[in-house]
């Protein structure tokens with residue numbers, strides 16, 4: 001496939017296939033009906049602004065990249081005759097390989113998920129930028145897109161060209177100015193984007209804050225500036241409208257919804273810097289990306305430096321925005337940033353500020369805070385084991401589901417302690433429904449003791465190292481039950497030495513029958529309704545063990561549990577009587593059934609379903625026979 005553009009040599013064009021995800025995405029762009037197709041211009045301007053930022057940064061160390069032309073601008077040129085709209089920037093540009101890689105593949109994870117989601121929602125474009133597919137949005141309005149680019153410092157320019165079906169072509173270009181021109185060959189139904197008023201209105205709505213001048217070419221080589229081009233964070237707080245925040249937040253995060261929390265302030269003193277950070281009101285698609293990368297942008301005196309500097313700890317990676325330092329050296333290299341004491345000081349101060357703003361929100365607007373907690377809670381909890389220094393601050397922020405309600409704070413929990421209660425009790429489980437159904441809670445319910453239900457995978461990790469809150473240790477309800485003795489149950493049966501002795505004999509018989517399948521069998525205080533339950537001994541929580549055993553190479557397998565029996569349950573009493581009358585061998589089948597039943601209550605698989613079914617059938621046959 002060759003292109004017919006005059007500046008290229010058609011004979012040297014090569015054709016390349018799109019990565020499968022890109023092809024799918026493009027198909028979606030071309031065939032969906034977008035109500036809000038203006039966004040393509042925002043996306044292309046956003047990319048152009050990034051390219052200008054990158055050049056400005058690289059030129060600090062390497063000024064010849066500017067080639068004596070320091071102008072960093074974006075120019076939009078409508079051509080009514082050719083029906084093209086061209087977005088040109090004088091930025092960093094792309095080499096041949098970069099054009100192929102950047103505009104032929106999607107590196108980010110989660111793209112497949114986006115494509116599925118967009119399909120389901122008939123093309124919900126407000127998510128586009130978030131997935132790093134901004135460039136492809138050009139195909140919303142264009143039947144064909146040409147990208148002519150020359151990387152700063154290079155002599156060779158290239159043209160990338162595609163009609164949005166399975167492939168694109170690459171052609172060398174004789175000569176081209178530094179930077180990138182995106183030429184959109186507009187479809188008939190998108191010709192309104194050639195009108196000055198339309199372009200101006202879209203730019204004002206979406207791109208006014210772009211810190212570089214955006215020029216509209218109005219013919220005869222004249223152009224007028226159509227944005228205000230000042231960095232939003234340098235303006236007075238009172239001068240920025242919520243719409244402008246929303247627009248800027250969208251530009252940096254790709255998510256054009258209202259931010260849930262905005263932090264804008266200037267730090268003075270030893271380090272001077274301006275902070276403009278947002279907490280997104282919607283869950284970012286890459287919140288659980290294994291890289292756990294934050295993307296706060298570091299600027300030095302309005303010059304973009306990098307967005308991978310870890311300005312906040314990983315457990316605050318969802319916070320997006322800009323930190324602009326007044327006193328760091330402009331020519332700082334990325335390597336130097338890694339261990340820079342000023343960066344460390346900024347990270348410390350800004351982290352504290354973000355946490356204290358979250359705390360303030362929790363105190364002033366509980367409903368808004370809960371909404372944020374539901375989205376970011378599992379991520380914030382990572383801080384409980386990663387950031388020991390701020391664990392106490394984080395304890396003030398955490399909220400839990402519990403046996404008494406949703407989203408209790410540790411303070412609430414402590415306020416509701418029962419007499420003689422010495423610990424903060426919790427139960428880890430894979431989800432709230434399973435947790436609530438757990439027989440291990442029975443003894444606590446009977447004593448009206450609140451139990452926190454920890455259902456996020458991260459919970460099993462932090463809670464192991466948590467020392468406690470306000471002098472009360474965290475204690476799993478599955479670990480030991482001696483302390484329950486101290487708290488009086490509502491209608492607790494009196495201890496009965498003879499019955500206890502019988503249960504002990506039964507426990508020994510069950511243990512013998514179950515052999516390797518259990519670590520121990522013992523009488524339980526925590527059961528009031530169910531006949532049995534399984535627990536682990538105190539070394540490792542069962543939920544954590546299950547979690548780790550699923551990871552390859554963890555070397556951890558689920559260990560044999562301890563079976564606990566409820567001495568007050570009629571079945572256990574009957575079995576105890578049976579052992580007394582007919583000996584241990586008479587409860588062998590019952591022992592297997594009890595253990596299998598305990599697995600079922602935990603939502604675990606019965607190890608040998610066929611034997612389980614056979615035994616159950618035998619027992620029922622005896623009962624009904």
Ligand SMILES: Nc1ncnc2c1ncn2[C@@H]1O[C@H](COP(=O)(O)OP(=O)(O)OP(=O)(O)O)[C@@H](O)[C@H]1O
Pocket residue numbers: 047048051089091092093094102103129130131132133134135136180254
């Ligand atoms: N005008 C441009 N100049 C230089 N490089 C560009 C330009 N437009 C796009 N690119 C390159 O192509 C890549 C892909 O662009 P695309 O808009 O698809 O995603 P992105 O910009 O990386 O994602 P996001 O919009 O989330 O930042 C960019 O990361 C950038 O490297």
